Amino acid sequence: MRSQALRAAGALVALAVVVVAVNVFSHGSFLTPGNLTNVLRQITYNAILAVGQTFVIITAGIDLSVGSLIELTGVVMAGFANAVPLGGVPLVAATLLVGLAVGCGAGFINAVPVVRLNLPPFITTLAMMLMARGLAFKLAHGRPIAVESSAFDTLGTGFLFEGPLHAIGLPGIPIAVLWMAAVVIGFAILLTRTRFGRYVFAIGGNEEAARLAGIDVGRVKTLVYVISGGCAAVAGLLLMARFQSGSPNTGIGSELQSIAAVVVGGTSLMGGRGSVVSTFFGALLIGLLNNVMNLLGIESYTQDIVLGAVILVAVIVDELRKRYLRGA
């Protein structure tokens, strides 16, 4: 017990030293409410994608299509919002529904060959990644579709409690961050407190045992890809609102970023283990790292090297920890 407390205290001291050092080297720009709020807003899209990805990865699958589904849903939603004679909250709600239909539908298509023919999800979602990106480009004629309505402004750039928090020197809570919080909390509950969530773990841990226990493995797996596609649609909406346009190339590389967040969060790519909350912290860690490196003026190629190394170290530490626990 005592050694554990000591170790925790040690980690906290080390963290504090790093934070102070970063703050000093960045001339005090790291530890400001504005900067930290900014980090939260920057990780919104990746965190939401990674939540859906977590479900897929716990079943020992993978979803490579989420990056281009951001684009496809963004383009479709922008086109829809421009085409319908609605405004305000009804427009946002209708647009979200359209985006969800596209994202969840794509997720369903991802799942069918995986479930019916036992094809590797790496392949089916890779194919979807290409098709969705191509379709987004075709629909948008290769350039961003500007959103005409101002109904999405609050979603993209708005803050909650702006007034009262401003009074005590805080910028308020970005609306997009609230959406992220809702997604993280909602899906964390789904994963840990419901039958569906339990089945997700059981299938990832031992698919045959799950099937013999009477679990409809095909249905659970299908839902997992549908959830991932739906999360991509939500991220697509927030991104569209942020940039006032649906763009066919905003999601390039996002699928790998989301997988990185899941893995840094400690979810096993072998399936059967993982957590939505950990994934959120994985996304947060990556976001903080990017932010710190930007503040310290580290150029972007070096940033990639550092990020890659962090992912590798995270997985190695996780594996060593598991072995230690098993040995003990």
Add this chain to the structure above:
Amino acid sequence: MSGIVKTFPGVKALDGVSFDVRRGEVHALVGENGAGKSTLMKTLAGAYRADGGTIAIDGKTVTIDGPRAAEAFGIGMIYQEFNLVPDLTVAENVLLGHEPVRRGFLDERAALARASEAMADLGVALPLERKARSLSVAQQQLVEIAKALLRKARLIVMDEPTAALTEREIDALFALIGTLKRQGVAFVYISHRLEELPRISDRITVIRDGKTIETRATADLAADEMIRLMVGRPVDAHFPALPPVAPDAPVVLDVRGLAAHGGVPVRDVSFAVRAGEIVGLAGLVGAGRTDIVRAIAGADVPSAGSIAVAGRPVAVRSPHSAIEAGIALITEDRKAQGLVLGMSVRANTTLAHLDKFERRGFIDRTAEERTTQSEIDELRIRTPNAEQIVRNLSGGNQQKVVLAKWLIGEAKVYLFDEPTRGIDVGAKAEIYALMLSLLERGAAIVMVSSELPEVLGMSHRVLVVREGSIRADLARAQATPERVIAIAAGAAA
């Protein structure tokens, strides 16, 4: 090998086994399932390291610290599941890891020459260019033997070599073993088919509960005495007395004309089990016993026939539909099929009946914990608590978790497939007691077991299975070991 000790977490698999093999000898190793035969042989082959004891070859003590070392000492191991690469050719498999190389590249011509030489030494003709996948079981076995000899094996360990062979293939194998014996190759021969030992072995060693019980010349060890030594007690003694089935007890499980194409094809299987009755399925490994219970439980979907539970017809299309109808299958391989090893005792216990723990869309954790705890108490599962990860439990306790999973469903039909495989004697007795309590509740039980004493001691009736069909329906009094083995082996009707 002398005084070999090997301990796994919670189980002492080998407890001072001693054993020797002479040049040019076939030494049979017999024992019940879980007696420690496979562990002993894996220790010899370098797959496991012994915790104690010594291994000597030609009088010199050696350390076998891996498969490579075993190979270097001239030990060849032929497992029941062959170690061939299905998509490589016969020649490539024979030479695997020993490919002739010329200037850094594979020398195909030399490879073929060496492979055909190896086959010629064996006196068999096998198409060297055929993929291993397309060979018969007997041919694959020959490839394994050729592989071992090419590696200069002086001692070949064979695990259940005849389990999947036809009568003629067995004759050919025995002739080959005879030839190799004369060339000085020694064999360790593991088999459950006791009746073939007089034909093939020179000496027999019986092991039980990880200990050497007896080594004798084959001629001096009669079959009944061998069985007595293996079991260690008069055959029936360690089984509880089965309560008689009431003459008017209702039929709980009625299977008619069942067919399925899972592994071994199941054909025209019909039988009925009444409330309070245990029906044992006996037969050799690969006879199709497991396939029959899998089809009843929907693990493999039946292609023909009808199944009725308590008089009501059940359309078995999936495990789910069978569970709904009150059929529970306690699978043979708990690690592969029975448990999610990385989940807790609690999550495994409730997995098949999670709907019962759902309140307004959420899992009721408290109810789950309560149920799991009462199963832990009732079945005396040795675990620190309900949250322990199942992987960390011993084999017997893991098996109890599988049982707990199906007990909470209160099924009408329990299909036990090898319920006591690989677990210790104490846990076995507890599982038998549990089966009796299920009978009291009016359940019907079908039990598959490869341990003949278990089938005979724990069944009201014994159905003997061969080639996916039921060949005999014997009342307990008629079911003598000799008769069952004779029918199972196809030597009697």
